[in-house]
Amino acid sequence: MANMAVSRIKREFKEVLRSEEIAQCSIKLELVNDCFTELRGEIAGPPDTPYEFGTFLLEIHVPETYPFNPPKVKFLTKIWHPNISSVTGAICLDILKDNWAAAMTLRTVLLSLQALLASPEPDDPQDAVVASQYKENFEMFCRTAKHWTNSYAKGPHKFPDFDTKIQRLKDMGVSEFDARAALSRHNWDLNRATEQLFS
Amino acid sequence: MDSEDEIGIDSGNSSDDEDYDFMQVDEIQRQSGNAQDPVEYPFEVLTTEEIVKHMLDCIAEVNNVVEIPATTTRILLNHFRWDKEKLMERYYDGDQEALFKAAHVINPYVKPKRESKTFRCSMMEDCDICFLKYQYTNMTGLQCGHRFCKSCWVEYLTTKIMEEGLCKSIACAAHGCDILVDDVTVMSLLTEPRVKTKYQQLITNSFVECNRLLRWCPSADCSYAVKVQYVDARPVTCKCGHVFCFECGEQWHDPVQCRLLRKWIKKCDDDSETSNWIAANTKECPKCNVTIEKDGGCNHMVCKNQHCKHDFCWVCLGSWEPHGSSWYNCNRYDEDEARAARDAQEKLRSSLARYLHYYNRYMNHMQSLKFEHKLYSSVKLKMEEMQQHNMSWIEVQFLKKAVDILCQCRQTLMCTYVFAYYLKKNNQSMIFEDNQKDLESATEKLSEYLERDITSENLADIKQKVQDKYRYCEKRRKVLLDHVHEGYDKDWWEYVE
Ligand SMILES: [Zn+2]
Ligand SMILES: [Zn+2]
Ligand SMILES: [Zn+2]
Ligand SMILES: [Zn+2]
Numbered sequence: 001m002a003n004m005a006v007s008r009i010k011r012e013f014k015e016v017l018r019s020e021e022i023a024q025c026s027i028k029l030e031l032v033n034d035c036f037t038e039l040r041g042e043i044a045g046p047p048d049t050p051y052e053f054g055t056f057l058l059e060i061h062v063p064e065t066y067p068f069n070p071p072k073v074k075f076l077t078k079i080w081h082p083n084i085s086s087v088t089g090a091i092c093l094d095i096l097k098d099n100w101a102a103a104m105t106l107r108t109v110l111l112s113l114q115a116l117l118a119s120p121e122p123d124d125p126q127d128a129v130v131a132s133q134y135k136e137n138f139e140m141f142c143r144t145a146k147h148w149t150n151s152y153a154k155g156p157h158k159f160p161d162f163d164t165k166i167q168r169l170k171d172m173g174v175s176e177f178d179a180r181a182a183l184s185r186h187n188w189d190l191n192r193a194t195e196q197l198f199s
Numbered sequence: 200m201d202s203e204d205e206i207g208i209d210s211g212n213s214s215d216d217e218d219y220d221f222m223q224v225d226e227i228q229r230q231s232g233n234a235q236d237p238v239e240y241p242f243e244v245l246t247t248e249e250i251v252k253h254m255l256d257c258i259a260e261v262n263n264v265v266e267i268p269a270t271t272t273r274i275l276l277n278h279f280r281w282d283k284e285k286l287m288e289r290y291y292d293g294d295q296e297a298l299f300k301a302a303h304v305i306n307p308y309v310k311p312k313r314e315s316k317t318f319r320c321s322m323m324e325d326c327d328i329c330f331l332k333y334q335y336t337n338m339t340g341l342q343c344g345h346r347f348c349k350s351c352w353v354e355y356l357t358t359k360i361m362e363e364g365l366c367k368s369i370a371c372a373a374h375g376c377d378i379l380v381d382d383v384t385v386m387s388l389l390t391e392p393r394v395k396t397k398y399q400q401l402i403t404n405s406f407v408e409c410n411r412l413l414r415w416c417p418s419a420d421c422s423y424a425v426k427v428q429y430v431d432a433r434p435v436t437c438k439c440g441h442v443f444c445f446e447c448g449e450q451w452h453d454p455v456q457c458r459l460l461r462k463w464i465k466k467c468d469d470d471s472e473t474s475n476w477i478a479a480n481t482k483e484c485p486k487c488n489v490t491i492e493k494d495g496g497c498n499h500m501v502c503k504n505q506h507c508k509h510d511f512c513w514v515c516l517g518s519w520e521p522h523g524s525s526w527y528n529c530n531r532y533d534e535d536e537a538r539a540a541r542d543a544q545e546k547l548r549s550s551l552a553r554y555l556h557y558y559n560r561y562m563n564h565m566q567s568l569k570f571e572h573k574l575y576s577s578v579k580l581k582m583e584e585m586q587q588h589n590m591s592w593i594e595v596q597f598l599k600k601a602v603d604i605l606c607q608c609r610q611t612l613m614c615t616y617v618f619a620y621y622l623k624k625n626n627q628s629m630i631f632e633d634n635q636k637d638l639e640s641a642t643e644k645l646s647e648y649l650e651r652d653i654t655s656e657n658l659a660d661i662k663q664k665v666q667d668k669y670r671y672c673e674k675r676r677k678v679l680l681d682h683v684h685e686g687y688d689k690d691w692w693e694y695v696e
Contacts (some may be wrong), residue, residue, distance in 0.1 A: 065362075069362075
């Protein structure tokens with residue numbers, strides 16, 4: 001790995017450790033291997049959003065040409081959000097693509113992702129189904145996102161009616177994630193979710 | 200001498216032929232390319248060095264009037280697609296601050312608010328890219344005030360140039376800053392020759408692509424660009440010999456207009472699967488079914504089967520006999536036949552048949568055009584042979600000219616089928632089709648003579664016969680093109696689209 005990338009990551013590490021966000025437990029950064037190419041990030045769900053009290057893990061890959069090319073980042077924690085794929089965790093965010101600047105850091109990336117959780121951009125979606133639910137049925141979106149935060153990110157909000165429906169599908173031999181995804185996609189309509197899963 | 204004066208003179212007197220033959224090859228090409236245009240269309244062919252010089256001239260010209268740094272001028276010019284007048288107009292009429300902002304440069308009249316240098320010199324600065332501390336002199340930046348260390352700048356520019364192929368649009372490395380890096384800064388920071396060369400190539404390329412009055416020669420491996428004084432659908436001839444339309448960049452396509460040609464090419468691409476089979480270079484003899492490969496441009500086929508030797512037309516697979524006589528009838532789509540097909544409620548098939556009819560003939564001339572290039576070498580041998588029989592180099596040039604004209608006629612014929620495909624039937628379109636038929640018949644005769652008969656002909660007779668034939672072709676080509684142009688002027692043409 002290029003020297004510049006390594007020395008940058010080392011320094012960025014210190015920056016994150018010293019930052020006040022760390023003190024407030026809102027972001028975290030860890031090394032996965034010793035060569036500084038793989039990192040693990042963690043962000044707290046922002047307050048007053050469906051993601052509040054949740055903890056989201058991120059996979060960060062630092063390219064050889066860092067910081068002249070952006071790091072590759074995706075969500076490891078499953079999340080229901082218009083700009084993040086509910087299946088793969090891929091993120092649609094300008095600073096991770098064309099708007100990346102060499103003077104940006106992993107700290108700014110983590111803070112930008114936190115900002116993205118607080119204000120989704122449904123007109124530039126990564127997950128079209130989530131985006132249309134966000135626009136057409138905001139109430140349903142919030143409940144679903146809270147439910148996902150509870151199921152995958154240790155969020156506090158439980159929705160017994162959702163859990164019952166998931167259990168019904170699990171009884172039919174569907175995996176928990178597939179059941180949750182199918183129900184979420186169909187506004188928790190059990191019949192339509194069943195239809196999709198078994199067609 | 201004007202080539203148009205000669206057309207139509209079929210006399211055996213060869214005094215004016217000599218004039219023709221004295222012309223340089225490229226001059227003949229240029230004249231014939233422009234022959235049908237009443238007004239001259241001036242253009243220049245530029246080498247890469249001349250393009251760079253032209254670019255610097257443009258900048259200097261603006262700088263004579265507007266006193267701003269050349270680096271800023273270049274960015275502004277690029278913003279206005281190298282339209283000097285537009286830049287000047289906006290510069291003097293409008294809000295200059297807004298202009299600089301839109302072009303992503305800092306107004307050069309505004310002094311950057313920076314702390315005094317002496318104070319700074321003693322300090323160490325942090326580079327926001329590599330996070331290291333540097334002396335003031337090792338840091339640099341643009342007018343926006345964002346400063347980074349020199350080695351980070353080099354890395355940054357190299358990534359943008361080599362990986363993203365950017366040149367004019369490289370912005371400051373700071374987040375959210377869109378101030379563009381000027382060429383002088385780039386060249387002074389870069390050290391690696393490989394990157395510098397690439398950057399210069401990108402700059403030249405973007406200059407040509409942005410500039411409405413410049414166009415790269417579309418020919419493969421050609422590095423010349425053509426410069427005109429105004430944009431028009433006119434033929435220009437590159438130094439490599441390629442003749443193309445300045446407006447659309449396609450091979451020169453008179454009589455069809457750029458718009459319809461583009462539409463046709465798109466249609467051909469979209470329909471390529473259905474039409475692929477037609478483009479194949481083999482057909483079966485309609486009489487004995489032996490597979491025959493087309494190896495020359497001439498459409499008069501003679502079956503290679505010694506027991507058959509059937510003469511037929513490659514295009515329609517009909518017997519050749521009528522093609523050789525006055526009623527050459529291979530160009531016109533038979534409307535009656537089409538109607539019969541429609542009656543049989545095969546609308547789809549009929550429109551496909553109609554398309555295939557024109558496509559087939561278009562492709563056929565395109566294929567023939569490719570084969571005619573083989574003719575140049577066989578004709579060259581003939582020219583050498585004639586020179587051994589006491590004819591001068593100049594005297595035998597008529598053979599090369601004959602092939603040049605044959606190629607022009609094929610190129611024109613190709614385009615007439617595109618024109619005809621979109622043409623609505625009326626009295627003028629019938630005249631057009633007659634002209635097309637005459638040109639096609641004359642062209643096939645010239646092609647056949649050059650490809651076949653010439654070998655058995657008495658050397659003394661060849662010149663006269665070839666000249667008669669190519670002059671007739673030229674005449675028919677001119678008649679056809681003049682008629683279509685007249686139609687454009689008088690609004691005769693209606694299209695089916
Ligand atoms: Zn640096
Ligand atoms: Zn800047
Ligand atoms: Zn060329
Ligand atoms: Zn054109």
